[in-house]
Amino acid sequence: MWRTPTQESPVSPRPRPARTPRTGRLRAAAVALTGGLVLAATAPVAAFQSPATSATSANAASVAAQPYLVGRGIADVTGEPAEAGMMGYADLGQTSNGLHMRQRARAFVIVDRATDRRVLHVNADVGMIFQSVRDAVLARLTARFGDRYREANVMLTATHTHAGPGGFSHHNLYNITTLGYHDKTFRATVDGIVAAAERAEADLAPADLRVATTQLGNASANRSKRAYDRNPAADRAQFSAGGTDTASTTLQVLRDGRLDGVLNWFAVHATSMSTDNQLVSPDNKGYAGYLWEHEHEGVDYLDDSADPDFVASFAQTNSGDMSPNLDLRPGTGPTSDQFENTRIIGTRMVGAAQRSLTSPTRRLVGGVDSRLVHVDLADTLVDGQFTPDGQDHRTCPAAFGAAFAAGSTEDGGGGLPIFKEGKDGGNPLVKVVADALYTASPSLKACQAPKEVLLPVGALDLVQQKLPVQLVRIGDLYVVGMPAEVTIVSGLRLRRAVAEVMGVGIDKVLVQGYTNAYAHYVTTPEEYDAGEYEGASTLFGRYELPAFVQTVHGLAAHMKAGTTPPLGAKERDRSAGQVPSLQGKVVVDDPHLFKKFGDVLTAPSAAYDVGQRVQVEFSGAHPNNHLRHGSTYLTVERKVGASWQRVADDGDWETRFRWRRDGISASRITITWDVPRGTPAGSYRIRYFGDARSLLGTVRPVSGTSPTFAVR
Template identity: 55%
Template sequence: MGSGSAVGRRPVLRGGLAALLAASSRTAARAESEREHYLLGRGIGDVTGQPAENGMMGYARLAQRTTGIHQRQRARAFLVAEHDAPERRVAVVTVDTGMIFGAVRRAVLERLARRHGNRYGEHNVLLTATHTHAVPGGFSCHTLYNVTTLGFQPATFEALVAGITESIERAEADLAPGHLRVGRGELTDASVNRSRAAFERNPAADKRHFPSAVDPTTVLLSFERGGHPVGVINWFATHGTSLSPDNTLISGDNKGYAAYRWEREVAGVDYRAGDPGFVAAFAQSNAADMSPNLELRPGTGPTEDEFANTRIIGDRQYTAAARLLAGNTTAVRGGIDCRISYVDMSSTTVTPELTGDGSPHRTCAAALGASFAAGAEDGPGPSIFEEGAGNNPFFGTISGALYQASPRLRERQAPKEILLPVGAMGWVPRILPIQLVRLGSLYLLGIPQEVSIVGGLRLRRTVAAELGAAPTDVVVAGYANDYAGYLTTPEEYDQQAYEGGHTMFGRWSLPAYQQESARIAADMASGGETARGPSPAGNPRGGRVRLQPGVVFDSPPLGREFGEVLEQPEGHYPRGGTARVVFASAHPNNDPHRDGSYLLVQRRSAHGWVTVADDGDWSTAYHWDRRGVAASTATVTWTIPADATEGEYRIVHHGDAKAVGGEITPFSGTSRTFRVG
């Protein structure tokens, strides 16, 4: 947390320490006898977008616009290269964001190419999103995803591109010999099926694989050096929707907290100190129908407090992953391989072997169903729309006429009650990437859609059969490299719940993905070349139209100065209490403070003021509010941890003010001191 910070040196907590020590003692015993097979690198980048007045991505609500930060967004990159052939390498990046859009990926690859030539490219860089719904949007070049953000938001786009690129470059600088190990387990109390009626339409053989209608699989890939774990990637399927549509603070949601729990609270990582020390990425899998809201209402389950739920569901993912690290894991052996192919999902013919009815079928131009507008249990839409086939008679009448006029459309999209023909409108991508990455005995299948648990099962089985591997050796990495809605089984599609209405390319979308994934897997198994397919440049784009003006200028509240304290903290707080300070401020979009902070909580020590928390910490919150036309206030809160050291504290706010002529000037303000304990 900057110069003089003691945060990175805080003692690790007992439960996490036990897991790390157990893993360390286990790996130390074999480190001398095992040859190091890989070069491993880790890096973290700050990707926090505009914290004020930026439409948020996920719930598609125009009124949900950012008003501050609860936790910063991070990109966590891992590089794996063969020890004896380091040119054979892959970068796997997990990003605290709603989706990875193709525009972001292309920009990242362009920057990497300028700095590293052909070392990194579309084939060996896998970008995935945690799918948090509590982050700024407006970073797509396709109209559908920028409608509720008032168009393209260049500063948020730049924060993502720069932070992701930096995370990969930091991992590059961190490369050193090490080992990989993989563990598998189950987590049963961090998800619930939000689309049970659709799930029940699947064949009994598929449903038997998920007796509780959830995918409990948790997979851990650990990175070890010198007998010690230095990083992990965990895959588990649950939506990033613990925070409801009413929240307007930036947050990594439950997976963001899981990463923070392990890195910051357990391993003592100081995000602003340079060396990450320990990196923990909590990635998504086939989470389309998996909700963390255990009561199936927004922001509920296991409690009625959405922030408490975010922490609880995140902690459960962390605990399950830490248990795997401390238990039995298997050494990863084998080479590195990666393939990518682009597929025109609007026009793919699927062979009879995968359609289930003995006939070939074809995908079609993207269309959203009326049940899409109804929303899901995590974020219901307008009450005039309902989930389920036949429940939206107005659009059903229109669709019936369309299907009568075009039997081919009926065969491909029915029983969807068509709301918007977004493919014909050019509002979504149609040429999409499918990526397959081999890390020794573990395979990652990158899919640019939200896959249901049964859809994920079928994809894993299909790919494993071509590779001669077990389905458990294949992880479906959803939300990867681009985004085009949901991916349900044909049986689930017929229910036309929210997920089916959002499966845009029609009933045969999943079989098309199975077919194309099998093709790529067969190429990998045989060592043959993989056809790249059509260029994604052929995707229609809505351009980078921005309807929202930027910051014009800032002025402090009447009679005040920037940084002046408007409301001071109380003189004393017990542990568990919340200190609150209000500052005269300016618009935070003037400077995103990437790798920095809008706030610091500091404790007086014998050597001066020591930073103990900033706006990346769970205990803090930064709230921005507009006062009149150009004035702003910043409210900083700090909920004092139970293990906080007794002593004297203060809160510092950093901001940046924009003058009428456009010049931006930094300022700061400091509260009076208060005691804790």
């Protein structure tokens, strides 16, 4: 709490007013909003009304002033921090060996007070939301709340960090880098999302909602500019000269005139951390949430019993071709330090969202509504009104093109060195390899053309092909939930389809990628033809985007008419067929020779200055034994009088927790703390918390404490 605001942030931390206890009672309706409408109770009129009429009028005034109920929740979704393949880059060498910052889920429940219709929005610091996760969450919510939360009104989305442990999909393609399924990470993800949702439901209170859009032009770069430039000039004119989507849209939650939370959408990949990183991290989106919540608002994530006071959720939108690596090389731009880049891009996102607080805002009016359908993208007939040539076309069974194997070179995606981006992979060997891998179906090759088919993942049943597509309405803001990574022009066309049906401006429609399931990329037909990585990863052929446009157009038509479309056939349940991975499995923990668990192996120096790094090593245990949700693997403590006060833990930016195996069963735990600016001089210590497994399988807590050191 001693940090001073960084130069990247234009808004200093604000002192919080005293808060009234939340006991479930309705709050007063009269509020004064900065730069907005003053809403006051009409006391003189009420004085001449009967008590019953007065109460009815007061309730009506309350609903008019705060027409929604909004609840907020935060929970831990951190997966296995050691010996687990990480999700995103498909790099077999990127295996977790510790924790930089915890992954979290941030939930908002929004209820229309007039109709009691609601939506649940959860944004999780994970690589993807898979159908397996969504189905498990829905089952848990149904058991807890009955039919309050259903397919259509639950929107689950991912920040798409590439620095989280994987293995939590029920589709085998995504468990390759983890050598199989990791149930512990799956359960951590599901448990955290459900906990955040339950906390949001319990936190419901009357609210007013405002939305504002600011511009952020120095936090993204178009990593597929050659493909983007193939789009019509009218489409490209909607974006910056460099081909970036600079819109930062922030939904503000005001309860009794006080800002209690924000939900921001901005298009940029959460790939500031490169494949070289092996510490679990929520990347730039998660850091943005942490910065506003913890550093600016004083939220203590370990205080589970308390109101979080503030929730800042930084969600994705159409970020398929938007990279945070401004120099278009992994881990580069704004600097050559991937950790510093994470901090800077996250801070810039917070700055843009905070500028919305003093920008013109639009008050949301109207109800809450939602629609969802499952579409078989392997075989969808697309009407000519949605295709470039005006003719009917069909989508194709899922297949990757050759450039997929090259990976996204700008963001550090894994790939094979013979494969390069560009049509046909830019290498004559590509066709030879592709033909060798796949020769069975000329019809698939024709359907996927001009893509050179590398791997028919649909025929091999490796990816999801029946996909959920969602449309959520919050007042007059519409959010399209897409189960894929959508390029900015693809997002523009999806937004236009909804805006046209609903009769609203395109500024009132957002596309949110990485939502409810995962099916790689969505490019425009023009971008598809370029053969870049994104086009090669557009699984269902050249007319995939038109199929999605057709679908959201239909969802909007149903929403406008007040009708409900058939849900459609869902992806089958694959939970029973998972093969557990041996990666990260703990057989037994032993301390180092002649040591006990928690003993210090390397002590800190006697004193440190602000800006220096403190390092301590302990004889510990494997961290996968207990993921310590709601707790921590470490604390940094300051002596205050006769007691010790926690000043940092494993969820903080300044700490790093590293695990290393020594010998067969010993674990070396290295904890570092970068002493931040503003740290008071005094006596400090670092504590380690772990859990050790015996040969019989029992797990017991262990801990250690460093010698005291001084901060000068």
